[in-house]
Structure formats: structure tokens, C-alpha cells
Amino acid sequence: MAEMRNLGGGVVTDQQPSELALRVIGRLKELRCNKAELALQIGCSRSMVSQYLAGKYKSDPTTIETALEGWLQEVGEPEEGQMEEEEAELQEAEESIPEKVTYFASSDYLNVMAVCQSCQENMGLGIVVGKSGYGKTHALKKYAKLPRVAYLECDDTMGSRDLVEEIEGCLGMAKASGGTIHKRVSRIREFLNVNSGYLLIIDEADKLMNKYTTAKMIFDQAEVGLVIAGEPKLETDLKTALARFANRVDFYYKLHGLDAAELGRYLEGWDLTEEAAAELANRAFQSRNSCFRLLDRTLNNVLRVLKEKGETKVTLEIVREASGMMML
Numbered sequence: 001m002a003e004m005r006n007l008g009g010g011v012v013t014d015q016q017p018s019e020l021a022l023r024v025i026g027r028l029k030e031l032r033c034n035k036a037e038l039a040l041q042i043g044c045s046r047s048m049v050s051q052y053l054a055g056k057y058k059s060d061p062t063t064i065e066t067a068l069e070g071w072l073q074e075v076g077e078p079e080e081g082q083m084e085e086e087e088a089e090l091q092e093a094e095e096s097i098p099e100k101v102t103y104f105a106s107s108d109y110l111n112v113m114a115v116c117q118s119c120q121e122n123m124g125l126g127i128v129v130g131k132s133g134y135g136k137t138h139a140l141k142k143y144a145k146l147p148r149v150a151y152l153e154c155d156d157t158m159g160s161r162d163l164v165e166e167i168e169g170c171l172g173m174a175k176a177s178g179g180t181i182h183k184r185v186s187r188i189r190e191f192l193n194v195n196s197g198y199l200l201i202i203d204e205a206d207k208l209m210n211k212y213t214t215a216k217m218i219f220d221q222a223e224v225g226l227v228i229a230g231e232p233k234l235e236t237d238l239k240t241a242l243a244r245f246a247n248r249v250d251f252y253y254k255l256h257g258l259d260a261a262e263l264g265r266y267l268e269g270w271d272l273t274e275e276a277a278a279e280l281a282n283r284a285f286q287s288r289n290s291c292f293r294l295l296d297r298t299l300n301n302v303l304r305v306l307k308e309k310g311e312t313k314v315t316l317e318i319v320r321e322a323s324g325m326m327m328l
Contacts, residue, residue: 016055017053017054017055018052018055018061020065020068020069021052021053021054021055021068023072023077024038024053024068024071024072025053027072027075027077031075032308032309032310035049035050035053038071041071042064042067042068042070042071043067044063044064044067048064049064052064052065052068097303097306097307097312098269098270098271098303098312100296100299100300100303101266103138103142104262104265104266106135106258106262106266106292107256107262108130108134108135108136108139108255108256108257108258108292109135109138109139109142111253111255112128112135112136112139112140112143112253112255113139113142113143114253115128115227115251115252115253116140116143116149116199116201116227117143118250118251119199119225119226119227119250119251120148120149120197120198120199120225121225122225122250123223123224123225124225124226124250124251125225125226125227125228125245125248125249125250125251126225126226126227126228126249126250126251126252126253127227127228127229127234127235127238127246127249127251127252127253128140128227128228128229128230128252128253128254128255129229129230129231129232129234129235129253129254129255130229130231130232130254130255131231131232131255131257131291132231132291132293133291133292133293133294134255134256134257134291134292134293135255135292135293136203136229136255137153137203137204137229138292140201140203140227140229143201144201148195148197148198148199149198149199149201150167150170150171150198150199150200150201151170151201151203152166152167152170152200152201152202152203153203153204154202154203154204154205154207154208155204155207156207158207158208160181161181163208164181164184164185164188167188167200168184168188170200171188171191171192171198173187173188173191188222189222192222192223192224193222193223196223196224197223198223198224198225199224199225199226199227200224200225200226200227201226201227201229202226202227202228202229203229203230204229204230205228205229205230205234206230206231206233206234206237207230232254235254257284257285257290257291257292258284258285258292258295259285260281260285263280263281263284263285263295266295267280270314271312271313271314272313272314273313273314273315273316275315275316276314276315276316276318276319279316279319279320280295280298280299280319283295283298297326298319298322298323298326301322301323301326302314302318302319302322304322305318305321305322306318
């Protein structure tokens with residue numbers, strides 16, 4: 001029943017879902033059916049169904065209530081004991097659905113972390129290169145959660161002054177009100193020399209090739225470790241445009257992506273058919289566009305489909321359904 005409240009002389013009705021609406025909502029959940037599908041089945045508009053189930057339908061409810069009662073009779077309503085049994089089965093199925101590993105210790109992941117650690121401990125210069133989607137940024141951001149690590153990601157619109165401002169912000173320095181780039185770089189160097197032990201990570205650095213003199217100026221005269229990361233062309237650009245800088249590289253790693261053994265460890269505990277496993281391997285490393293990111297996106301959708309269907313076994317059909325709205 002609706003509750004009447006007086007607000008400053010006006011009357012507001014707090015409508016609540018009816019007993020019928022609650023029965024329908026419960027049955028929709030059990031059948032894994034949404035309101036749009038229900039509306040099609042009973043011949044009512046989606047807005048009418050949504051408003052009624054939310055307790056906000058203001059017109060005569062006779063038509064929709066008759067339709068909903070008929071739908072409940074058609075699909076059937078389980079007895080109380082049966083409902084508890086179905087809920088227990090659903091909970092058991094959800095508990096058996098595997099979970100993705102948040103940070104998978106692949107050889108790429110471990111080597112990127114090792115480069116960062118070595119550069120920070122030895123105030124060295126490191127270069128990390130890898131194709132888009134291989135997990136380079138994922139690993140760098142994970143390392144950046146450690147103390148005295150400043151991470152920044154470049155883009156094509158940045159200039160030298162933008163790069164300096166980003167570095168100041170990442171280091172937690174007070175924003176400079178002005179001054180030349182040279183003076184601000186000197187200020188950053190002074191900060192790093194006083195606060196030793198920092199690592200500066202510049203990701204997507206291939207987008208700022210002509211701005212490397214800024215990073216070089218900081219690294220040359222400051223007590224700081226520096227990791228520059230980007231696409232594979234970064235290595236070539238450095239060797240051709242900044243040969244002296246490239247010659248000073250202390251640590252270098254090029255990501256190679258997952259291999260079959262690592263994929264097996266990553267999917268340990270998943271119930272997969274052979275066909276599904278082969279398709280996931282194709283997403284991970286066997287095709288031209290294969291990469292960790294494509295595998296990760298696929299698995300996100302696979303988990304969604306499994307939960308919707310109440311299933312735990314990953315088949316080729318489920319992988320294909322999960323990929324239906326992806327750009328591969």
C-alpha cells in the first residue's frame with residue numbers, strides 16, 4: 001500500500017511494488033529473464049512493465065496485472081522448498097565459476113618489474129618496449145604503487161612544458177607559477193637530489209620522441225632511476241635520434257607475450273573444452289592480433305555469459321557468444 005507523506009503542504013505518494021510485482025521480479029531472477037523479454041512475452045510496453053514492477057505505475061493496472069498473472073501461470077511458480085533448492089543450486093554454480101587472476105606473474109610481468117626495481121635501486125636507465133596489449137602498462141602501473149615511484153603516461157598533444165608539469169605533479173611538487181623549462185627542470189633535479197631513491201616511469205614515450213631532451217636533462221644530473229617505455233619503434237627511434245642517450249641504457253626488456261605454458265597456468269582451474277581452449281589460445285598468442293588484452297577482454301565476457309546461463313563449463317559456443325559484440 002502506498003504511504004502518504006506531507007511535505008510543506010503538498011502530498012507525496014511513496015508507492016511500493018505490489019505482491020504480484022514482487023512475485024514476478026523473483027521469477028524473472030530465477031529464470032534469468034529481463035524486463036524487456038517479459039514485455040515482449042506479455043504484449044505490454046517495456047516502460048509499462050518497468051513502472052509496474054517498480055511500484056510507479058499510475059494508470060489502471062488491470063490490463064498489466066492480468067497479463068502478469070497469466071505469465072506466471074504459464075511459466076509456473078516453484079513451491080517454497082523448490083525455490084530454496086533452486087537458489088542453493090544457483091549459488092553453488094556461481095561459487096564454482098572461476099575468477100580471473102588480477103596480476104598474473106608471466107615472464108613479461110616479472111621482467112618488467114625487475115627492470116623497474118633495478119633502475120630504482122641502482123639509479124639506472126631502463127627501456128621497456130612491447131606491442132600494444134601485451135601488458136606493459138599493466139605491469140608498470142603495478143610497480144608504480146610502490147613508494148617513491150612516479151608514473152606518467154604521455155600522449156601526442158604534450159609538449160616539453162606539459163611533460164615538465166606532469167613530472168612535477170607525479171612527484172608531488174608544488175606547481176610552479178612560471179619560469180623557463182630549464183629552470184623548472186633544474187628545480188626537479190634539486191628535488192630528486194634531496195629526496196633520493198625515486199624512480200621516474202615515462203610510459204607511451206614513443207609519442208614524445210622529440211621531447212626526450214627534457215627527460216635526458218633530468219636524468220643526466222639527478223639522483224634518480226628512469227624507465228622509458230613504449231611501442232617497439234621506441235627502440236629504433238632512440239638509437240637513431242638520441243644515440244648517446246641510448247648508449248647509456250643499463251637495463252632493457254622487450255615483451256614477447258604469453259606462451260602456451262603460461263596460458264595453461266593462467267587458465268588453471270577453468271573447466272574448458274578442447275575447442276574452447278584452442279580458441280582462447282588463438283586470442284592469446286596464435287594469431288596476428290593475439291595479445292594479453294584480447295584474451296582478458298574475451299574472458300571478461302565469458303564470465304558474464306557463464307553467470308547469465310548459470311553454467312561453469314566453457315565451450316566453444318560460449319566463447320563465440322562472448323565474442324559476439326567484440327571487435328576482433
